Amino acid sequence: MSLISEIKEQPSRIKYLLSSQRRNVERIAAEFRKRDIQYVFLAARGTSDNAGRYANYLLGAQNGLPLALATPSLFTYYKRPPVLKNALVVGISQSGKSPDIVSVLEEGRRQGCATLAITNESKSPLAQSADYVIDIQAGAEKAVAATKTYTTELMAVAMLSCALTGNEKQWDELSKAPGWMRATLKQSDFISQAAQRYRYIDQTVVLGRGFNYATAFEWALKLKELTYIIAEPYSSADFAHGPIAMVESGYPVFAVAAKGRVFDSMLQMIKRLRKDISAELVVISNDKRALTEAQVPLAIPADVPEWLSPLVSILPAQLFAYHLTRAKGYNTEQPRSIRKVTETR
């Protein structure tokens, strides 16, 4: 039963990471500020790639840094890495072992870029290939489906962003995250009941936008890994550019609609899906206008600021995937066909 205990230990892991790594992250940020960093070049796979999607929005909005997601095959199969002038090269990996991610960091170092590893294994090949390391200190993750390493990776990204701006108000908000997470996890029994309705679901789409684009991807990934349903993530804008054609009456759509700048656009899509197409909706939100449209509303605390909402909004999604896995009678600890550490080139 490690998956549910790993889900539930997230608030304490986040709290520990914040206190134990703040000085290290501030020291790293001070080094980065001395360099002429013009953009971030980030390599990751799977769950860690979704943490990278969060970094894309957060470092853009808070730090003015454009972010390019690396295409590792250019480094490994094609052996034609791009010229990474003035890039901060970042690798995110729980195990720190995937050769393709390591090769991006090694190339970044070879080209004289600043390199940063965000990993749960501070002695891994990834950590050894980087100038700087943020150890997410999530403890051993035994379940194959990553949960606590995802939220600690998000936290590491958020801490880096705060350290780069040096905004004390944002550090204060960060310190409230464990409390918001604990409050959200109290819904586990409610979600266990709600998941029964989806015992025979075999496909869905998952919508999110802005900061919670990452949440949509990570919710979809947990559903695919654990419940074997096909679950495709979209920004609501990309969804409107074609894939919405798939949706017919009763089609299940999952959506993450936290309060903030993109809320109105998400609400508009949710209303269109409900009123025009009669879709079935599972909605994670902290705004009643979105929650009341859903057959299954999953609430997060009202006062979570948008930039931190991915740390909190993923929790009902993880619980939903866990309880749906049980409802379907599958193994929550060891999904078929995948291993904990996947080494791709």
Place this chain on the structure above:
Amino acid sequence: MSLISEIKEQPSRIKYLLSSQRRNVERIAAEFRKRDIQYVFLAARGTSDNAGRYANYLLGAQNGLPLALATPSLFTYYKRPPVLKNALVVGISQSGKSPDIVSVLEEGRRQGCATLAITNESKSPLAQSADYVIDIQAGAEKAVAATKTYTTELMAVAMLSCALTGNEKQWDELSKAPGWMRATLKQSDFISQAAQRYRYIDQTVVLGRGFNYATAFEWALKLKELTYIIAEPYSSADFAHGPIAMVESGYPVFAVAAKGRVFDSMLQMIKRLRKDISAELVVISNDKRALTEAQVPLAIPADVPEWLSPLVSILPAQLFAYHLTRAKGYNTEQPRSIRKVTETR
């Protein structure tokens, strides 16, 4: 019946684009070479975003340029555009009308970056917001599902890459693309028969890697828009990091495995799916080792070079989506719920 005629006119559109725009593209490339461009910042949605995925690999491998896919909501909803120092800002849009893509170009110009629009409408807002324009000259596209504007966008990207390197051998290869495309389109009747087998398919995954990562995305998008099945694209590496757990015996997997640097990794995945999981396979390839593993093999000419293969390998995918739409009895010209021009913010 405009969709099938638009699919079939692609070779002649590509040929015309190559002859009519080469001088313009070379002039643009000469201007770009005068500037200190360190990376490409690219904004697009839907089909055009898939052309952007091709640009990500091609400009990386051939031109050493890292590429960041823009997150337009940072420009529109969040009003926190990143600092685009030394970026070439590119917008790709058939109609040139989507406000979010236009806003990225406008911001790029405001920050003093070089800006380029790739569009089918040379008087559109997107074209007007850019310093340089490549007019893809695809002619009016009447079917809602984009086909000829996709391949002409790919061609525009390939021409820009060749103009930046100035490699005459690559221009020669480009000039062969219309012939390879014509040869491939001759399979329309065979594909019409083959598609019957999938009359009752309701979901699939589409795999591609490297240059044909874009093809996997575009094939999946055509399937979703036209046949309303859920079709999720993956790189074979990301697929191995979790989603492969979904696949069980008989599950349909579509794959694009053109000869080249990533072929062995694609072949390994195809064999694993066939032998270990007994998946059902539709494979686009020019290598017999991949085609013989498939229940439905879709061949492209043997001598297409990998870097140009996306221009050719998308054609069997378009034909497959078209014929499957007819087999399912749906409207090929006007899918439900979507319009030709989608204006998102």
